[in-house]
Amino acid sequence: MLASTSLPVALLIAKGLMSSGTAPGWSQNSDLDVPTGQTRPAAGPTTSPLLPTGFPASPVDSVPLDSQPGTPLPSLTSDVLVPIGNNPTSVFETPTGQESTSPLLPVDAPPGPEVGTADSDNGLGPFSRLYDGEGFSESFGHSVFTPAYLPSYDRGTPTRARYNLTVGPLNARLYGAVEFEYNDNINLGDRGNRHSDFSITPTAGVGISWIPSSGRQSVELNVGVGYRWYLNHSELNSVIITPSTSAQYNFGVGPVKFNVHDQMSIAIDPIAQGQISSASVGRTSLLNYRRINNTLGIRGDWRASSLIAVGAGYDYKIDRSLTDQFKALDHDEHTFSAGVYSDPTPRLRVGLAGTYTIINYTQNLKNSGTVWTLGPNARFQVTTNLVLLGAVGYTASTFDAPTANSSLDTSNFRSVSYEAGIRHHFLRDWKHELMVTRGASLGIESNFADYTTVRYEVEGRIVGPLSLLGQLRWEDFKVSGQGGEHANRYLLYAGLRYHRVSQPWSAGLGYSYVLKESNVPGQDYYQNRVTLDLSYQF
Template identity: 25%
Template sequence: MISTPKRLLARAGGHHHALSVSVSGFLCLSVLFTLMSVDCPAVEALKNSLANQPQNQIQTPSQGALPYTFKSGDFRLLATPSLGLDYNDNVRNSKSDKEDDFILRPLLQLNATQPLSHQNVISLNLGIGYDQYFDHSELSALRLQTGSAVSFDMVVKEVAFNFHDRMSYTRDSSQEAAVANTSDFGNFVNTAGFSVSCSLRKATLSAGYDHQNVVSGKSAFNSQDHASEMFFGRVGFEVNPELQAGFEATTAFTTYDQPTLNDNNVSSVGLFATWQPGRAFRLTPRGGYSFTHFKNTSTTLQTDDLSSYYLDLTMTHDITAAFSYGLSAGHDVRLGVQSDAVEETYVRPNVTWRAFKHASIQFGFSYEHGKQGAGSVGGLTENYDWFGGTIGTSWYILDKLTLGLNYRLTIRSSDVADRGYTQNMVGLLLTYHP
């Protein structure tokens, strides 16, 4: 979900107030224009950078109120272990000759915070586990949860900074809509960078930079290995206390390790808005134009430059304390897997129903229509439809122990022979909450 920076800390009055605005405003503008001097961003860059937007007012709960497994002074560490058991009826995502298996998934989730001052906080979120296949041991692999990150938030006068290093590694081919007939697709992704935001009266300025490395988990997908330099900038205006709107721009430069896919530069420019009439409802539309230039460094693929539009509508609504829903829908162009680019249209609704005091039910659906090989000259292209549905429930069976039951259905259809499949997965999950 894309969030916009909050209003700055309250300013003092009188002449000191005017001086504070002047000095911090100059610093805001200097930092912003320095970062945006590199022809601003790509949709991919914006998604990555906004994941760690700094907040001008760092809100840290009372340390005494934070749950923990270990503490020392202001340091808090929460360790949450879990153990899952899944059954997958099509581990290789194939249309025929399906192979099934049971998978044991131990996981340890670590969450740590170390306040350095009232406004400066270092945080760690790390989920590390292992997927052990019973009959297909060659598929067993380490798992690093998406969302694992080290982050440092800092406020200097009117300017808020965030420094971060996010990482993930998972191998779940059925969750990448562009691939089929494989169980080997999975990448280690490391994204390190910083972002900065500040407010000048009714305007909020933010900018950021990320360096991203993507390394394939299997040699069959080594063509995916690449590095990207990503820049983004945003200027938002407070229309009223409930509505913020403004401009956004990005640029990303991607270089592949192997000459299979083409190095490329992607830029985008567009508009965004955030409407939040209360705590229960939030609506964020975004849209604009993106342009991708392929450098034709590949020895096998030739791809024309791509011009397209991007759209995204993200909504969350807590109707009651027991019932909430969300929606994300849009269109964009992203880096391809077996081609240079994938143009996709997607919709992803979800519902959470806290049916009982100690139990909840979650529903999720995802649909993606994609064109793989968009812009390819003389190469093979593929049009596919990918459906994913989940239903899950969890409840406390003991004071600190929850039991979860989950079902996931994945269906892929394609205009290329034998690249469609159906997969069913059912799982149990035990989680201990200290």
């Protein structure tokens, strides 16, 4: 039975749309999420090389239409409400090495619970983060394959303003943080099998960049490491690698701009995967859910004319279990992507993009296969404060025939996938978005799961250094194969953050709630979390 969240969402959106003028303090000629005098941040890396949840950022973004052919392409950009990796205390993504345009945490904030986060697909599929450039990301653990986009890992040229140690072209910064969390259902058990615990997670990170005066090249390395300690469940104690741990090298060859990138992360929280519960895998296996994934790739962009830009890329991803459980999910992905984009008018951007991914499971316990997506996308800026986005495509998977040891599922996903959204900036420091997505993800014990997702996010400054952020989310998914699970999940996150720009420290308080209702007995659950985090930028 579906919970009704349409009324409060509609009220919030209606309230925001009442403000139709230019938001004070925001530049008329900048995209709507960029404060006056600042450049728009570039998109962060996706968590998977395959399909994004949404629209592709166009390589022609932010390039004047009268630019001469051969003008170096800018970085693909992101200016939408997107949760940072494992940090639900900052809903808006700000790339490492650039000033945050959000009133909340800087990009190197400590990792928080994966609930409601964009980068927590836990390495369970190539069909994630379909939308990169515009920032929308529907990957709440299940990596969705929806309309194709041209993925980008380029965060743009890092700025020296974010670094407190500078020697010539070399810059560095340090941060430290600690998070305290109470979780009343760490094992995702049903009402008769719930286990609660308290955890402490200290983290530390360093960022290093090399920015030569020429501006044609840049190198950036960011490393964040922590340790999560549980009071009563020592088997859950684990090292953490933050989602911001990455390296990239930007350079140009003639009119073509290249980006070489590598990103690593460790996922330890099964809440991000809707298909997983205590009943589905057993308590012992679930508590040992730890995965590491690394993505290495290259991307090139070329402006063919003043109106047309093209791009292409390749990514190689490895996904491995860090325990003896869940090794059946270990796999490699090879993703090839390409797209063409144009701005026919100053307010309209259109594009056509496609991706093709080869999936190879290493244990031969699941069916390997291929997935491709092709489709158009568009972005229309109605006013300075209001943007509409839409993408539609056809997605087709072809999984290998089952063997004696592999999954018996013979299903393939072949259907139209889509994503549509509205993004709005209102009052002075408030912004929100509503997003609807239909696609699929790799299955846990099956080939795939068919998903429909509705998400609403809001963030803004309440008063002074105090900010509020929140997320409402509804998921409906159907697992492929005979007798596959059909379930709904309802997710809520609300948080407060205290952060003065002039001060090196910040603090956050958050609450999250997840409810799952399944047609399979024993797979229903609900979970409450309360988190308190403190961070310091040295």
